Every structure is written in C-alpha cells, then in structure tokens.
Amino acid sequence: MALDKYGIAQRIAQELQDGYYVNLGIGIPTLVANYIPENMQVFLQSENGLLGMGPFPTEENVDADLINAGKQTVTTLAGASLFSSAESFEMIRGGHIDLTVLGAMEVAQNGDIANWKIPGKMVKGMGGAMDLVASAKNIIVAMRHTNRKGESKLLPSCSLPLTGLGCIKKVVTDLGVFEIKENAFHLLERAPGVSVQEIREKTAGALVASDDCPEMKLA
C-alpha cells in the first residue's frame, strides 16, 4: 500500500543524524519533526529567524511574537537562538544547514525542482524556497508520486517554472525512495506492498529499478 503523508515523513526521519541542523518546509516536511528519534538531537531551523524550534505551545504559552515560517505559533527549546531574516539566510545560503526537506510540484531526473508557480494561476511567491534549494548540502523532496490527475511528478524535465537547477539528490514519495544521479531516478526502496511494476508505470522520468528492490522498513 502506498504511504500516507505520515509514512512519507516517518521515512524521511530515517535520514536524520545526531547533531543535524534541519530546515523543514511547509506541509509533509513539517511532519518529519514528529518522528525524530528520541536518542537524537536535531535542531530545527525556521527561516523567519529561529534555530532550535520546539513543538506548538500549550494554550497558556501562545506568544504572537514566536511563530514558524508557516506563521504557526511555536516554542523554543533549551539552547535555541533567535536572529534576523538576513542571518537566517546566511545559514541557508552559506551551507550551514545539514538537511533541507521540502515539497515539490515536479522533480526532473537531472535534479531540477519546480514548486512555486503554475502559469495562469495566482502566484503567491517563492518565499524562501529558491534560497533553500540554491545552496543546501542535502535536499530531500517529500511529495506524492503523482498529481491529482494521476500524472507522474517525477519527470524527464520540469514543465513548470523552475525553483532550482540540478539541486535535488533524493525524493521520498508515497511509492518509494529515489536517488537522483546520472540523469535518472534510482529506486532505493519501495513502500510496503508497492510493486516495482507499479512504480515503473507511475514514473515518467528515467527510472533505474531492480526487480529485487527492498521494501522500506518503518517502525
């Protein structure tokens, strides 16, 4: 069975390492925070100026002056720091963040990503996405494998306006985990119960997949 959004987040959490500084985008990426292993210290960065972001506050601790990049009220953990937007993007652009997880509308087999604009629709803006993909050391895309029409979001090349060029190394979808290299999506793991055949059928971009590809293990 294909993963739901929690399953995708849970699988991505397996990519975390102790001491990582991580920026989680809005949507499925935010859910990754729920699956950080207990024996691991991971620092969450919110690009509006917070490192060491904690969970949502209890009702009595809500502070209008403390929000995340999704404009949700949050808390700080012990050892957190606060800073300006310019400093926040120094961390991001300067390559000091170990891992960025973000959503996408399309990913191409050469690592291009499109996630900010659909021609003909109201454009809301790219926010910090272009900065995040321009220089992160390690970027994982979390998204559904297909769009609402059932069309593959893993493509030979992006059709939508790009957010960044050749920057995506790994994609986790509801169907599997893919590494992008040598101009192809390499299937590393398939979601529990999902066949390699189904993944082949639903992937429009070049796919390298062996029939004995392992199934991912979720706790």
Next chain:
Amino acid sequence: MNKVVANAQEAIQGIEDNMTLMLGGFGLCGIPENAISALVQAGMKNLTCISNNAGVDDFGIGLMLQQRQVKKMISSYVGENAEFERQLLSGELEVDLVPQGTLAERIRAGGAGIPAFYTPTGYGTEVAEGKECREFDGRMYVMEMALSADFALVKAWKGDKHGNLVFKGTARNFNPMMAKAGKITVVEVEQLLEPGELHPNEIHVPGVYVQRIFQGVDYEKRIEQRTVRQA
C-alpha cells in the same frame, strides 16, 4: 538631539505620495501596526512597499491595500490576501516577487553601502532573467541590487530614546535590516526606555540608524495560525 516623537501621526511626517517604504514583519509578526494605521488615516497614494508579505485582508498592509494606497509591492510571499489578488489580477497593483533570502540581503546591502552582490539563489530560474550572471569557483551566481527606501517603518520590542533597539522572538525578522536601509527610519516600540536602561551588550540595532522613535499603543499582534498542543 531628540529622536522621540509623540505618536505615529508625527512619526510619519514627510511620507508623501509615490514614495518607497520598507515595512518590517514576517506575516503579521513584528509589523509596525501603529505606523500602518497612521498611513491609512493619512491616505498617501501610489506607494511602493517593500515588505516580506502583504498582510491579510483586514490587517497589516492589507489595510493599505483596501484604501488603494499601494502601487507596487516588493515581497517574497503574498499568499494570504484576497484583496491583493484582486488588485493584482485587475492590473491595479504591481508586484515584484523576490526570493526571501535575496530580499533580506538586498535590504541588508542597502543599509551597508553595498550596491550589488552575487547570490546562487535563483540561478537558471526566471528570477535571474535579464540579470548579470557570473561564475565563481565553478558555480554560477546572479547579481542582485541593493534596496533602499525613503522611509523604513520598523517595530521593535524595546528601544531607548537614542534609538537603540531590542527585538523579541521571531518579531525581529526583517526589522533590523530595514532599520539600516531607510533614509529616514521610524521605529515604534512597546517599551520606550531611558538611555542606559538597555545594557549595551543586549542591543540588537544601535541607535545610529534610527531617526525617529515613539511609544506604540494598543498592539493587537494578530496571530495567523494559532496552533496549540494539549498541556
């Protein structure tokens, strides 16, 4: 020297039609609420507003949009505002979308005496169209220009009468860079203090950048996404 003004109305003296303003804040967090109210009352038109977001329909810069005071927005994300969308689609409003980190750095550069800089952000995308691109150490970068403004409207938590500022939480966001990039920087604070009441070690923005400061009133601090967990 006296930087202290009585209220927002006095603080925005000199802002005229067609000027360029910077307004601090991320979403509705850390926005200059008092200065925005005064601008809405005063009714200047054809303003260019540099601000990460454009408020919501009935708060923040959204109030200025309702009065059709804004000609152009320079922002990174403008998603939460139906009136904004209407004016944009009808051609009444111009918008220049800038990646958030590039926006922050262009403002920082504007205050720091740096006319332009190279950034990897946006290379190969439509953001880079028409801009000079250059290779350094095997990677491609886009040249981006500094931003400055006739007035910067800044919100701080505490400030002293010399204009030294301290911010709270994530209400800092774009405020420090804007404080430095305004030809005239107007700051509203929740606590206006005497010089010496802030320890020099704790000051986020030195007063040299600040021309006017006033004690703000009646902060609403509206929350866009009130998310809580069970105790």
